[in-house]
Amino acid sequence: MSPITPEVLRDYLHDALPDGELAAVERALRGSAELRSLLSEVLEQEDRGEHTVGAIWRRERVSCPTRDQLGSYLLEAGDPEVLEYIRFHLEEIGCPYCQANLDDLKKLHS
Numbered sequence: 840m841s842p843i844t845p846e847v848l849r850d851y852l853h854d855a856l857p858d859g860e861l862a863a864v865e866r867a868l869r870g871s872a873e874l875r876s877l878l879s880e881v882l883e884q885e886d887r888g889e890h891t892v893g894a895i896w897r898r899e900r901v902s903c904p905t906r907d908q909l910g911s912y913l914l915e916a917g918d919p920e921v922l923e924y925i926r927f928h929l930e931e932i933g934c935p936y937c938q939a940n941l942d943d944l945k946k947l948h949s
């Protein structure tokens with residue numbers, strides 16, 4: 840297979856690789872510390888250029904925040920990056936599950 844360049848890794852992070860290559864890159868990452876450090880460099884470059892929420896999204900592939908995190912969101916306490924992610928998750932993605940959870944928490948707090 841062709842060498843894994845930073846461009847390939849960038850495509851990998853953006854889910855822009857065909858399935859076959861994706862699997863090959865994942866295998867290569869598991870086997871190579873050098874490649875993993877290259878990947879973190881690429882991630883850092885991406886983080887600099889883009890909105891943090893997008894970066895968190897790709898880095899963590901986070902889906903739903905925990906109920907504790909929703910509680911902190913309600914109180915506007917905790918890591919601002921996390922709070923911003925939760926806002927994004929609720930308002931931009933409009934996750935119905937978390938919205939219900941948040942409504943429930945609001946009732947408890949009122």
Ligand SMILES: [Zn+2]
Binds near residue numbers: 902903904928934935
């Ligand atoms: Zn959710």
